[in-house]
Structures are given as C-alpha cells and as structure tokens.
Amino acid sequence: MRTGRSRLAAKVRQSIEEPERIGKLWEAMDRARAARTTTIEKAGLDLPVFREQVRSIKETAVQDPTIAEAFAEAVRANGGHVFFASTGPEAVRYILDLCRAEKAEFLVKSKSLTSEEIEMNQGLEAEGIRAIETDLGELLCQVAGEKPSHLVMPAIHMTSERIARMLTEVYKEPIAPEPSSILSAVRARLRPMFLAANVGVTGANIGVAETGSIVVETNEGNGRLVSSVPRIHIALIGLEKIVRRWEDAADLVRGHAISATGQRMTVYVSLISQRQAVAGDPMGREFHVIILDNGRTRMRADPIFKDALNCIRCGACMNICPTYGVTGGHVFGHIYPGPIGIPWTANVHGLEEASFAHLCVSCGLCHEICPVDIDIPFMIAKVKEQDVEAHGQPTAERFFMASEAFAKLASLAAPLANGFLERGPMRLLMEWTLGVDRRRTLPAFTHRTLRSRFRNKSGGSERAGKVAFFPDLYAEYNNPDLGLRAIEILERLGYSVMIPDVRWSGMPYVSYGQLGKASKLAAANLRVLAPLVDQGYDIVSTEPTAVYMLRKVYPKLQEGDRAAQVADHSRGFFEFIERDLSRLPLRPDRDAAGTVGFHIPCHDRALSSGVPAMRFLEWAGYRVRPVETGTCCGIAGTYGMKSGWLGYELSMAVGEKLFDQFRASDCTLISTESSRHEPDRDRPDTGLITTGLLRLPRREVSRRPDTRGRPRAALPSVAGSRGPVLRRRRGRRRGRALRCRPPAGRCQTKLGSAKRST
Amino acid sequence: MVILSEQKRTDQFVAALRELRAEPHSVATRDATRSTLRSIVDGHRSHRVVVANLPSEFRTLVGAALEGLSVQFLEDLPPKEVVAACAAAEVGVTWADFAIADDGAVVEVAHDDAARLAASLPIVHVILLPAGRLVQDVREAMARAGRILRESGPAVRPTITFISGPSRTGDIEMRLLYGVHGPHSLHVLLLDWYEGR
Numbered sequence: 031m032r033t034g035r036s037r038l039a040a041k042v043r044q045s046i047e048e049p050e051r052i053g054k055l056w057e058a059m060d061r062a063r064a065a066r067t068t069t070i071e072k073a074g075l076d077l078p079v080f081r082e083q084v085r086s087i088k089e090t091a092v093q094d095p096t097i098a099e100a101f102a103e104a105v106r107a108n109g110g111h112v113f114f115a116s117t118g119p120e121a122v123r124y125i126l127d128l129c130r131a132e133k134a135e136f137l138v139k140s141k142s143l144t145s146e147e148i149e150m151n152q153g154l155e156a157e158g159i160r161a162i163e164t165d166l167g168e169l170l171c172q173v174a175g176e177k178p179s180h181l182v183m184p185a186i187h188m189t190s191e192r193i194a195r196m197l198t199e200v201y202k203e204p205i206a207p208e209p210s211s212i213l214s215a216v217r218a219r220l221r222p223m224f225l226a227a228n229v230g231v232t233g234a235n236i237g238v239a240e241t242g243s244i245v246v247e248t249n250e251g252n253g254r255l256v257s258s259v260p261r262i263h264i265a266l267i268g269l270e271k272i273v274r275r276w277e278d279a280a281d282l283v284r285g286h287a288i289s290a291t292g293q294r295m296t297v298y299v300s301l302i303s304q305r306q307a308v309a310g311d312p313m314g315r316e317f318h319v320i321i322l323d324n325g326r327t328r329m330r331a332d333p334i335f336k337d338a339l340n341c342i343r344c345g346a347c348m349n350i351c352p353t354y355g356v357t358g359g360h361v362f363g364h365i366y367p368g369p370i371g372i373p374w375t376a377n378v379h380g381l382e383e384a385s386f387a388h389l390c391v392s393c394g395l396c397h398e399i400c401p402v403d404i405d406i407p408f409m410i411a412k413v414k415e416q417d418v419e420a421h422g423q424p425t426a427e428r429f430f431m432a433s434e435a436f437a438k439l440a441s442l443a444a445p446l447a448n449g450f451l452e453r454g455p456m457r458l459l460m461e462w463t464l465g466v467d468r469r470r471t472l473p474a475f476t477h478r479t480l481r482s483r484f485r486n487k488s489g490g491s492e493r494a495g496k497v498a499f500f501p502d503l504y505a506e507y508n509n510p511d512l513g514l515r516a517i518e519i520l521e522r523l524g525y526s527v528m529i530p531d532v533r534w535s536g537m538p539y540v541s542y543g544q545l546g547k548a549s550k551l552a553a554a555n556l557r558v559l560a561p562l563v564d565q566g567y568d569i570v571s572t573e574p575t576a577v578y579m580l581r582k583v584y585p586k587l588q589e590g591d592r593a594a595q596v597a598d599h600s601r602g603f604f605e606f607i608e609r610d611l612s613r614l615p616l617r618p619d620r621d622a623a624g625t626v627g628f629h630i631p632c633h634d635r636a637l638s639s640g641v642p643a644m645r646f647l648e649w650a651g652y653r654v655r656p657v658e659t660g661t662c663c664g665i666a667g668t669y670g671m672k673s674g675w676l677g678y679e680l681s682m683a684v685g686e687k688l689f690d691q692f693r694a695s696d697c698t699l700i701s702t703e704s705s706r707h708e709p710d711r712d713r714p715d716t717g718l719i720t721t722g723l724l725r726l727p728r729r730e731v732s733r734r735p736d737t738r739g740r741p742r743a744a745l746p747s748v749a750g751s752r753g754p755v756l757r758r759r760r761g762r763r764r765g766r767a768l769r770c771r772p773p774a775g776r777c778q779t780k781l782g783s784a785k786r787s788t
Numbered sequence: 789m790v791i792l793s794e795q796k797r798t799d800q801f802v803a804a805l806r807e808l809r810a811e812p813h814s815v816a817t818r819d820a821t822r823s824t825l826r827s828i829v830d831g832h833r834s835h836r837v838v839v840a841n842l843p844s845e846f847r848t849l850v851g852a853a854l855e856g857l858s859v860q861f862l863e864d865l866p867p868k869e870v871v872a873a874c875a876a877a878e879v880g881v882t883w884a885d886f887a888i889a890d891d892g893a894v895v896e897v898a899h900d901d902a903a904r905l906a907a908s909l910p911i912v913h914v915i916l917l918p919a920g921r922l923v924q925d926v927r928e929a930m931a932r933a934g935r936i937l938r939e940s941g942p943a944v945r946p947t948i949t950f951i952s953g954p955s956r957t958g959d960i961e962m963r964l965l966y967g968v969h970g971p972h973s974l975h976v977l978l979l980d981w982y983e984g985r
Contacts, residue, residue, distance in 0.1 A: 054961060054962070057962075058962050061962060073890070104942070107942035107943065108942050108943055108945060109942075109943050164969065165959070166957045166959040166960070166968055167957075167959035170959070170960075183958070183959060183962065184959070185959055185960070186959075186961075186962065188960075189961065190960055190961055193960060209960040209961065209963045209965055210965060212960060213957070213960070213965050213967070213968060216968075217967070217968065217969065220969065221875070221969075224969070225871060225872075225875055238934075240934075240938065241934070241937040241938060241945060242942070243937060243945070249955070249956050249957060249958075249968075250955050250956065250957050250968035250969050250970065251908055251955035251968065251969040251970025251971070252968070252969045252970075254904055254907075254908045254949070254969075254970060255908055255909070255969055255970075258901045258904045258905055258908065259871055259905070275934070276930055276931065276933065276934025276937065276938075277927075277930065277931055277934065279930055279934075280926050280927040280929070280930035280931070281927070283926060283930070283950075284926055291958070293952070294890070294891045294926075294952070295891060295893065295926060295950060295952055296952070297808075297951065297952050297953055297954070297955060297956055297970075298949055298950070298951060298952075298955075298970070299893075299949065299950040299952075300947065300948075300949045301933055301937065301947065301948040301949070302947050303937060303945035303946075303947065304943065304945055304947075305901075306898060306899060306900050306901040306904075306946070306947055307867075307900050307901070308867045308870050308871075308900065308901045308902055308905070309862055309863050309864075309865055309866070309867040309870050309900065309902050310863065310867065310900065311867035313867060
C-alpha cells in the first residue's frame with residue numbers, strides 16, 4: 031500500500047502544486063459538458079430513453095458469445111482477413127508480420143485507444159518499425175514522448191507555445207505559436223507520410239456483424255486517408271465493440287459524439303466493409319481485422335466487471351470527475367484514464383497499475399453522466415476492495431468506516447468529547463494517529479440523540495400515510511433537531527412517523543472498498559426496512575447519501591426483491607414532501623431575506639438534483655440559485671477529512687473551484703442538503719459545503735489570505751442546519767398553525783441549471 | 789420524430805450545414821450548377837480539379853463548367869496515378885447519394901476509393917447532392933446505409949461515409965481549426981433540378 035498510494039500522493043502533489051500543468055483541463059471539461067448539454071437540448075434527445083436504448087444495445091451485444099464469430103465470418107465473406115488476438119503481444123506480432131511482408135519501415139495510424147491498450151507503437155518500434163500517429167493530439171503526445179492525458183483530447187495539457195517550441199525543434203523549421211501555424215506545419219509534414227505509407231492502422235468504434243463492417247469515427251479526416259491510401263488496412267477492434275445489426279449502430283454513433291465533444295456526430299463516420307478498387311483496379315489491396323480479447327472474455331464472466339464492456343469510450347465520465355479535473359490523465363490513469371479507466375486498467379493491465387482508484391471520492395457523478403448507464407462507481411469500489419486486500423488500508427479510512435461506533439461513543443461522552451474534538455492537541459493527535467486532518471472541523475455530538483428524544487411517539491395520524499424515518503448518523507448523533515423538524519413537518523402533513531431500528535447507511539464502506547462489510551450492513555438494514563415497506567411504509571431521510579445508498583447501492587449489494595422494494599419506497603425528505611408544500615400548515619416568513627446559493631450534493635444528482643430542496647427554500651421565502659461547478663465539492667463525505675494529498679489537499683483543490691463560484695455569485699447565504707461540518711473559524715471555506723439545510727443563521731466570514739498569499743474575497747455566510755425556526759402561532763388550523771421563519775431572504779430562482787450536469 | 793415538409797426539411801439541412809461551417813449552394817437549373825461550380829473553383833483561385841464518382845451525365849456538365857482548368861476524371865486515369873493526382877489537386881468534386889437533414893451530414897457511397905481520395909486529399913471538397921434525397925435523422929440514415937450494405941452482398945459492399953462539414957480539430961487548446969488532414973472547405977451543391985440516377 032505504502033508504495034502504490036504514496037507514489038500516487040506524490041503525483042497528486044505535483045499536479046496540485048503546479049496548476050499550470052493541467053490548468054486548461056478543467057476549462058476543457060467544462061466546455062465539453064456544456065457542449066454536450068446544448069446538443070442534447072437542441073437535438074431534443076430524451077436522455078433517459080436514449081440511455082436505456084444504448085444500454086440495451088450494448089448489453090445484448092456484449093453478452094452474445096457468438097457475435098464475434100458471426101462478425102468474423104462476414105468479414106471473411108467480404109474478402110477480408112480476421113485474426114483473433116487473445117493478448118496484446120499476439121496482436122502486435124500479427125501487425126509486425128504484415129509490415130515485414132510488406133517491407134514497410136513505418137505505418138500510419140489514426141487514433142485507436144485499443145492500440146494504446148496493447149502498447150502497439152512501442153511493440154513495433156522495438157522491432158524497428160515506426161508507427162506514426164496522425165491524429166493531431168496523439169501526434170503531439172508522441173512527439174513529446176508523453177501519454178495522452180484525456181481520452182478525447184489527448185494533448186489538452188499542452189499550450190500552443192509549448193507545442194510550437196517542441197515542433198520547431200523536431201521539424202527544424204520555425205513554427206509560430208499560433209494554433210493555425212502549428213496545424214499547417216503538421217499537415218505539411220504528415221501529408222508525404224500518408225502518401226507513402228503501405229500499411230495503415232485504424233481502430234474501430236463499432237463492428238457490425240451482419241455485414242462484416244466496421245465504423246470508424248474521426249474529425250480530422252485522418253481515418254479516411256489511413257484506410258484509403260495504403261495497400262494494407264489493418265483495423266484493431268476490441269471484442270466488446272461488435273453489435274449485431276446496423277440499426278444498433280445509429281445510437282452508438284450519436285452517443286459517442288454527443289458525450290465526447292457535444293457534436294451531433296463526428297465529421298467523418300466511415301462504414302468500411304472491405305477494400306475498394308482504385309479506378310477500377312483492385313491493386314491487391316488487403317483488409318485485416320484484428321479482434322482483441324486481452325481479458326475481455328474474462329470480464330464478461332465477471333458479475334461486476336462485465337459492465338465495463340458496455341463502455342463506448344466517449345470520455346464523458348472524465349469530463350465530470352472532480353479529482354480527474356485537478357490531477358489530469360497522467361495521474362488519474364495508466365493507459366486508460368479517468369473513472370472508467372479504473373476497472374479497465376485493473377482488468378487489462380493489472381491491479382498494480384490501478385492504484386489511481388484511490389483518487390475516486392465516490393461522488394457517483396460518472397455514473398450519472400454515462401450514456402450507457404454504467405455503474406462505474408461500483409466497479410471502482412470493487413477495484414479498491416481488491417487493492418486494499420492486496421496492499422492494506424490506511425488508518426484514516428478504517429477510522430471513517432468506524433464512524434458509527436465513533437459517533438455512539440462521542441455522543442455518550444458529549445459535550446466533553448466535543449471540547450476535545452474541536453481543536454488543539456487532540457486533533458493533532460488524531461491527525462498523527464488516525465490520519466484525520468486537523469484543519470477539518472468535526473461535527474459536534476450530542477448526548478441527547480434523536481431516538482432518545484423522539485421515542486417513537488408519533489403524534490401524526492395515518493391520514494397521508496406511514497413514514498419510517500431513516501436518521502443516519504448526522505440526524506441521530508449530531509443534529510437531532512434536524513430530524514425532529516423533519517418529523518414534525520411530516521406529521522403536520524398527516525403522516526405517522528416512526529424511527530426504525532436501523533443502523534447507519536454505511537457509505538464509507540463503499541468509498542474505501544469494503545464491499546463485504548457494506549453488503550452485511552445492507553442486509554441488516556434491509557431486514558428491518560423490507561417488512562416496513564410491506565406494511566405500507568415509505569422510507570424518508572434527510573441525508574441524501576443515505577437515500578443514495580438505499581436506492582442505488584443496496585440493490586447492487588443485495589440482489590433480490592427486498593432491496594428493489596426498499597429502493598422503490600425510499601425518498602429524500604424534500605422530494606417526499608414536495609407535492610405537499612402547498613398544504614403545509616406553515617407560513618413563509620416575511621422577513622426572509624437574502625439569496626441562497628445552493629450546492630447540489632453529488633449523491634442527490636442521482637436522485638432529485640436538489641430541485642425539491644430548492645423549491646422548499648423558495649417556498650420559505652428565499653431567493654435561491656444553484657451555485658455549482660458541475661462536478662463535486664471535493665469533500666465527498668469523509669474523503670476530504672483524511673489528511674494528506676489523497677484527502678484534504680485533493681479535496682481543497684477541487685473545492686477551490688466551487689469557492690470561486692460562490693465568491694463570484696451574489697448569494698448571501700450558502701446551503702445544501704447534506705449533513706454539515708461547521709466551518710472552521712480560521713479557514714471558513716474548509717467546511718463550507720456540507721452544510722445542513724434547515725437552519726440558516728448568518729455568519730460573517732473573515733477575510734484571510736489564501737494559501738498562495740492572495741487576499742481572499744469574503745465568502746457569503748454559511749447556512750447551518752438547525753431547521754427553519756418554526757414559530758407556533760395561534761391560528762386557524764387546530765389552533766397550531768406554524769410560522770416558518772428561516773432567517774433572511776426573499777426568493778426567486780432559476781432552477782434551470784440545476785440538472786445541468788446530470 | 790416530427791415529419792417535416794420537403795421545404796422545411798431542406799431549410800433545416802441548410803441551417804445545419806452552415807452550423808458545421810459547410811457552404812450550401814442551392815442550384816435550380818443545369819446552367820446554375822455550371823456557373824456555381826465555376827465560381828466556387830475560381831473563388832478558391834484553384835486550377836487543378838479531380839472528379840470522381842459522378843453519374844455519367846454530370847461528367848459533361850462538370851467538364852464544361854471547368855473548361856480551361858486542369859480537370860482529371862479519376863476513373864479515366866491509370867490506377868497508379870490516382871493518389872498523386874488527388875494530392876496535387878486543389879479541388880475534388882464528388883457525389884453524395886443522400887443526406888441527413890437534422891445533422892447536416894452528406895452521405896458518400898463509394899464503390900471505388902477514387903471517390904474517397906478525391907474527397908479527402910484536396911483542400912476544397914465540392915459534393916453534389918440531388919435535392920429530395922434528405923432523410924430526417926441519423927437512425928434513418930443508418931437504416932438506409934445498412935440496407936445498401938445488405939443488398940450489395942458480400943465482396944461488393946461499398947464504403948459509406950457520413951460527412952459533417954470540413955475536416956476539423958480542437959486538439960490545440962480546444963480551439964476549433966479546420967482542414968487538418970482533409971478539406972478545409974466543404975461546398976454542398978443542392979441540385980434542385982435533378983431527381984437522381
């Protein structure tokens with residue numbers, strides 16, 4: 031562990047301390063996501079329906095064991111040659127033999143991730159044959175001797191100045207640092223290569239079995255030249271890319287381009303079935319298709335990793351990954367970068383290369399954006415599990431996985447424990463021994479837990495229904511007021527409420543790769559919850575992560591009807607009461623003033639994207655606007671509380687981007703739905719994000735220079751979470767109408783962007 | 789899917805082409821085709837033109853339009869000279885079998901690579917598209933391409949390419965640049981007067 035993780039930590043440090051190295055990346059990701067959203071809107075694409083279609087196409091094809099043979103047979107019928115390569119070296123050997131027979135000293139290739147997977151260029155070079163990348167970005171990486179840093183934008187880490195300097199040296203002619211000059215120089219340099227090449231290698235985005243064809247998608251037109259000029263065209267295709275019919279290909283073509291760059295489709299979509307004659311002369315031209323296994327058949331048999339085979343290589347997951355965005359593909363990747371790169375690397379390059387899995391903060395956004403609905407986070411959790419089995423687990427992670435026991439203990443010892451935990455020597459000790467960063471404020475614990483105060487004495491009728499309230503740790507041990515407020519509102523709406531005898535939801539088990547423990551916990555909670563669902567209860571929680579676990583993760587941990595039923599009946603508090611807002615016997619406060627900048631919790635993106643919570647705030651009288659970078663806040667539950675580069679520092683690098691947005695916004699309050707950590711007095715921004723929704727006190731924020739010595743703009747005050755002050759008034763409804771008075775604010779909002787990044 | 793009238797569909801296609809930075813030219817007559825073609829080639833100050841994959845009746849038309857320039861019909865050349873001819877030419881003129889209204893993509897069906905070379909190597913690509921050959925979206929287009937490929941039978945299947953605008957890249961600092969390896973300019977001539985072969 032020490033070596034893998036500490037090497038990773040060193041790389042993270044380097045990329046965070048030299049932000050100019052990957053400075054363009056975040057911006058590029060932003061633009062790619064924005065372009066994707068625009069195109070989806072313009073094309074009128076019904077995203078959930080589209081995802082379902084793409085998923086069904088891929089799933090059917092990937093699980094069909096006869097599809098590759100059918101494809102191969104059709105290629106041969108067209109006059110092509112087929113080679114099944116079970117490993118990378120076998121594929122490289124085949125290409126090498128073709129080059130030797132052709133007496134070729136070099137070959138031209140268009141972009142092919144599969145060729146990178148098998149390190150084809152290196153394999154050929156070792157035998158004296160040059161493989162010339164012709165995709166501009168790939169070529170730049172090749173000349174620089176660097177790995178691509180992004181799946182779709184390989185050279186996004188290079189500035190035009192650097193490129194011009196590099197090419198001036200290599201081409202031995204002056205090239206101006208203008209993108210257009212660079213382009214002309216490359217075009218002029220590569221053209222003779224295209225014309226002289228006898229062997230061309232392309233990848234294939236899709237294989238179509240019915241006619242033995244491949245689909246090659248490029249923007250630059252290099253794929254066209256590579257497949258038309260040389261006498262020999264070799265196409266390298268992963269086993270998982272083959273589909274049955276042409277009708278299946280349309281959605282994939284669209285899915286690739288929209289998710290990758292926001293194009294409707296790439297500039298050139300070539301449907302190639304065989305070589306064509308030139309001016310009527312077949313010229314002995316050859317078409318070779320290499321079908322690569324390299325671990326794919328094994329993946330197909332794995333209940334968890336088979337999902338990775340559904341990947342269409344669009345790169346959307348890395349465009350939304352918060353920690354990828356601040357570290358880049360050289361850190362967050364081996365050959366396959368980004369979130370989906372983790373299961374792929376573990377399976378085709380081995381676990382040792384996949385230690386970058388620990389950069390994943392388990393925000394789950396990669397799953398939400400994936401056009402094939404691949405549960406990438408779950409596969410990453412599996413890789414983490416394998417890694418900690420092999421290399422051990424850091425203390426901090428073990429500590430956070432013991433959060434439930436710790437919370438019980440701390441709550442027993444409160445308020446004494448709080449004094450200890452607040453600061454000082456105890457925190458220093460905790461950092462040294464447990465790896466919990468002392469700059470993070472731990473939430474205060476209370477002796478009077480939610481259960482002890484509530485005692486299942488529901489005052490509500492069953493008029494509207496029955497609710498089992500799932501407190502999770504925060505509402506139970508830290509902020510029972512929050513739970514009681516929520517329960518009170520539910521009762522006023524006519525629900526009878528009880529607190530079932532459940533444990534916590536257990537997200538850290540998933541985040542830190544203890545799926546066995548997660549699974550046991552899920553089983554225990556489901557044993558309690560499933561019978562309640564049978565009795566007509568809905569399960570409601572104020573903790574988005576708990577709802578995420580119940581709805582999205584438990585069904586993966588525990589297969590069967592039980593988990594599915596519980597998932598179907600679990601809701602976030604605000605989503606649950608959304609439709610009842612108008613009949614809530616509370617009155618918005620006239621004094622509510624201010625604009626609430628709302629941060630959408632990552633896990634809620636998979637649920638309701640914070641929309642019901644924002645509606646609630648508006649209803650309470652605030653002006654609300656989502657303030658978001660489109661990815662995560664960085665703290666990710668407990669990840670940002672760990673000390674070091676794979677914890678606090680990484681989370682702050684992600685967080686900075688969001689803090690900037692809050693500073694630039696006109697909001698006077700900040701709120702979110704998740705459990706919170708009180709902001710630290712010295713570093714107000716550190717605990718900024720995971721703030722409870724219901725209490726909104728004003729809190730002035732001091733000005734203090736940031737780590738790099740720049741004066742920091744004041745941040746808006748942070749909204750805490752004691753709940754809107756519900757003031758009882760003598761009134762109409764049974765004499766107990768309540769007045770809802772969250773402090774400060776008039777509301778008016780734009781919810782439009784709330785769903786932006788999902 | 790919304791079924792649009794022919795005119796609306798054409799308008800949509802033309803708008804989509806412009807968005808891709810392709811240049812649409814609607815031509816109503818045979819004469820207009822000639823003059824438009826000539827003005828495109830002259831506009832690029834080009835002299836060497838390669839032509840491929842056209843219906844035979846268009847060979848005369850193109851030949852007449854480009855009189856006085858170096859025009860090579862690739863199918864007439866010795867096969868070994870085709871690549872060099874395309875590499876030397878500034879303009880390639882080829883044929884589109886149909887196009888996709890939603891996406892502004894023209895579809896090239898090539899039974900001979902002369903077509904692909906003429907469309908890829910020169911810096912300017914002019915593609916002729918009979919009007920009324922618009923399908924609505926990529927699904928319809930893919931179904932149609934699939935039908936062509938199935939019906940051609942093994943060993944004589946064409947290479948079909950959906951072309952959406954000129955060659956482009958965003959690989960340098962995400963700045964959009966045209967004409968990387970393929971054409972810098974794509975002109976689409978919508979032949980209103982021609983129903984097809």
